[in-house]
Amino acid sequence: MNFTEAEIQSVKQRFGIIGNSPMLNNAVRVAMQVAPTDMSVLITGESGSGKESFSKIIHNLSHRKHGQFIAINCGSIPEGTIDSELFGHEKGSFTGAHEARKGYFEVTNGGTIFLDEIGEMPLGTQARLLRVLENGEFIKVGSSKVQKTDVRVVAATNIDLHQKVSEGKFREDLYYRLSTVPIFVPPLRDRGKDVELLFRKFATDFAEKYKVKPISLTDDAKEVLLKYRFPGNIRQLKNLVEQISVLSTDIKEITAERLLHYLPQEKTLPALFKSNGDKDAISERDILYKVLFDMKKDMVDLKKIVLELYHNQGKATQLVKDHPSLFEGIEQTSEPVVLNIPAAESQDHTLNEEEIQDITHETEEDSLSIEKKEKELIIRALQKNNNKRKYAARDLGISERTLYRKIKQYDLDQ
Numbered sequence: 001m002n003f004t005e006a007e008i009q010s011v012k013q014r015f016g017i018i019g020n021s022p023m024l025n026n027a028v029r030v031a032m033q034v035a036p037t038d039m040s041v042l043i044t045g046e047s048g049s050g051k052e053s054f055s056k057i058i059h060n061l062s063h064r065k066h067g068q069f070i071a072i073n074c075g076s077i078p079e080g081t082i083d084s085e086l087f088g089h090e091k092g093s094f095t096g097a098h099e100a101r102k103g104y105f106e107v108t109n110g111g112t113i114f115l116d117e118i119g120e121m122p123l124g125t126q127a128r129l130l131r132v133l134e135n136g137e138f139i140k141v142g143s144s145k146v147q148k149t150d151v152r153v154v155a156a157t158n159i160d161l162h163q164k165v166s167e168g169k170f171r172e173d174l175y176y177r178l179s180t181v182p183i184f185v186p187p188l189r190d191r192g193k194d195v196e197l198l199f200r201k202f203a204t205d206f207a208e209k210y211k212v213k214p215i216s217l218t219d220d221a222k223e224v225l226l227k228y229r230f231p232g233n234i235r236q237l238k239n240l241v242e243q244i245s246v247l248s249t250d251i252k253e254i255t256a257e258r259l260l261h262y263l264p265q266e267k268t269l270p271a272l273f274k275s276n277g278d279k280d281a282i283s284e285r286d287i288l289y290k291v292l293f294d295m296k297k298d299m300v301d302l303k304k305i306v307l308e309l310y311h312n313q314g315k316a317t318q319l320v321k322d323h324p325s326l327f328e329g330i331e332q333t334s335e336p337v338v339l340n341i342p343a344a345e346s347q348d349h350t351l352n353e354e355e356i357q358d359i360t361h362e363t364e365e366d367s368l369s370i371e372k373k374e375k376e377l378i379i380r381a382l383q384k385n386n387n388k389r390k391y392a393a394r395d396l397g398i399s400e401r402t403l404y405r406k407i408k409q410y411d412l413d414q
Helices: 005-013 024-034 051-060 081-085 123-135 161-166 172-176 195-208 217-225 233-247 256-262 283-310 314-322 352-383 389-396 402-408
Strands: 041-044 071-072 112-116 136-140 147-150 152-157 181-184
Touching: 024 123, 024 181, 041 051, 041 081, 041 123, 051 071, 051 112, 051 152, 071 402, 081 123, 123 136, 123 152, 123 172, 161 172, 195 217, 195 233, 233 256, 352 389, 389 402
Parallel strands: 041 152, 041 181, 071 112, 112 152
Antiparallel strands: 136 147
């Protein structure tokens, strides 16, 4: 089915989608084409790019539009309760189940469920979801009775599910069942002039909200805006415009210098969305962990070299000759390389058992340093947000379920 540009613009206006980039229009077109069917849809795109808007297009343009629409964030539901939330439970099926409860798949019978962050769903729950997709059947927690439901599933993810499948963290059969029709929502940095349109729209909205004159950008500020990567996409841009609107009541034309004052400094290791066709794109967190582990390995190798030189002073001179590049920029002297060994120890001194244990213990401490830093970051995030895990997880850039697991791992429940 082909849609005219006017029809696409009408749908975008109806659902508040701002922009005219070809990639965005193509995503809207695919959503419009698949809406009248009952096919499962997988929406991919970076966090904050507006994936939920496309799920609403699919629901409201379908024959299910009069049924219920529920959006569920799979990453925000603890692993121990997600089955109960989705499929319901019987009274007494677990501690705290004082009465029977209907799940979302029962409540939305005849409607649409939007499962955001589907990649965070536990494997056990994935098996239950697959059964719903294949024959519309589910079983409540604590029950043996099979129930029927007629629900359309629209899923979304900001990670590479294909990679999750290869790692054994996502069911392959579920992946192919969900991705019958894939829709890719482009990141803001790939949408060209759309960023200016969104800026003006948000500026107008916040001017009405706070009863102030709308802010605008100078030409040089527009160039800065177009060059910025916006790792948080539309959500980040909206927060930026609101911040400027509130704090710049005296100045309504924003220059490049003033805009740069509000823009977070771009990181040298940008967060990249790992799309299905880009095997080289990895997340910033993966890069940082790799750097940390490489640094740890280099430190261990350096300790081995020092210990070897400790035993044999003659090897120091040979090391300089064999690897001159290692000592570039270091001032050379005519004096021999001498390690700082206490005078009471002889040159042919060998490490005793106690010294070896000390070195082994030190190496073990190095291997635990990353975990220690991770634990410190989690504690700081919880303290900052008054132990509200939802906001702590947001600051840490992880899902709530991952944060629950880390809290349990580091025994931070107290």
